[in-house]
Amino acid sequence: MRVLQSLSRGLRTLDLLREAGEPLRLTHIADELGVRKSNASHILKTLVAAGWATQDSTRRYAPAARCGGRHTLSDVVACKERCRPALESLVAATGECAHLAVLVEHRVWYVDKVESTLPLKVDHPIGALSPLHCTALGKAFLAFGKAAIPPVLSRYTDRTIVERHLLARDVAATRARGFAIDNEEFAEGIRCVARPVYDIRGDMIAALGISGPSVRIDDKRLEEFGALVRATVIVPEDHAP
Amino acid sequence: MRVLQSLSRGLRTLDLLREAGEPLRLTHIADELGVRKSNASHILKTLVAAGWATQDSTRRYAPAARCGGRHTLSDVVACKERCRPALESLVAATGECAHLAVLVEHRVWYVDKVESTLPLKVDHPIGALSPLHCTALGKAFLAFGKAAIPPVLSRYTDRTIVERHLLARDVAATRARGFAIDNEEFAEGIRCVARPVYDIRGDMIAALGISGPSVRIDDKRLEEFGALVRATVIVPEDHAP
DNA sequence: CAGAATGTTCGACACTGTTGTACAAAAGGA
């Protein structure tokens, strides 16, 4: 069998564009492929012409929307189903609400939850969307996923981090800590922790977290929750294509 | 600029594979591309080797999962947001519950709803999954989308259509009618109607429906609901990439 | 089991893709 060279390289290019969270320069791609710039240029122009990539005003290349996000709807549903036991056990262990969310553009999208049984509780409905920079779930994507810090950082409470360099530092701390924290940065009186959920290929697919009222969660308990969330075992994806 | 021929053809092939809801034969693809079979074979083998397509036991080719579904998470969220007014106006007009769902493998996934304000109501929670063959939303995908009749048809009520040829006939009738009907086929006492929602390219992306208790929905009202759902205007997708 | 249709392999030629260089257009520094 004959492997078509230019086609392989074109597909490899699409992979590169998708892997990188940000638009890539021609030179970079040419280096990665191990070909001359002129060749890479032709490959990319072909991808653009076929509608599989786009070129922005800075002449950088990005994958087109039709390339699909990194994960499909099926992936998300599969993830949701395999995370359910973890959500339930977390709620059983803590008494607080547990959420599962995926990344959509510059927001997180809640795809599952298990509610607290206590009367005072946090309720992010499934299907709702929340910002990245001031929620534990969102910060988990910033720290462990391929999400970039959004262009605008709106203020929701007086604890919301709205300065980019402070947020970048917080993200670095999150990465070191192993779980993300929201300390009343999105809504007064709510504290959350969250951790990443990875797919079989090691890419972050979802964030899983616990949220509760600050009155029940002091600093010590917040740390305990973080350790608990991080330690929670999530059944691996059974690979049946 | 030079357009790379083999790359273009490879990308075109991926499009063909994604467009078709079912796996395609080599001959078919070769004809579509206007090349000899041997050439098409090499193209497809390259796609498979690069992990962008798969070949099943019947030697037919299908797009790989990584190609992404037909729609991305962003598409779904955008659709959900643009359908919200329609859901609300339908509930205001009928008093019954309205749902929005997308197709995931052989099930529909509820991504949004507006509840009825009446005490007796239907409640499919957002995030839940339902079968295709016995819900209005699912049948809308069978009739207007690219969904295939699932391999197994479970019985939920004594009205559930579990025979493939009867279901195929029902799907054809649905197509002619312009909206789908579930007449207590999934749950006793619940009747629903549903219509397709298309994306900017004309592909079905979601199903939008109304559900209510049979006691409030006689045959005449069911028809009215169908006409209403079908006539509901959904704001077109604003194309801002 | 024979015949038809579909898919894969093979060799050879021609045209496509790659290369190297030259030019254009931004970006960075003084």
Next chain:
DNA sequence: TCCTTTTGTACAACAGTGTCGAACATTCTG
């Protein structure tokens, strides 16, 4: 602002890759 450096596109020419055609396998159909 200018000059320098870096990045992207255009061009021509050769080599090598992709395409063709036919032969060989393999699976489907009656």
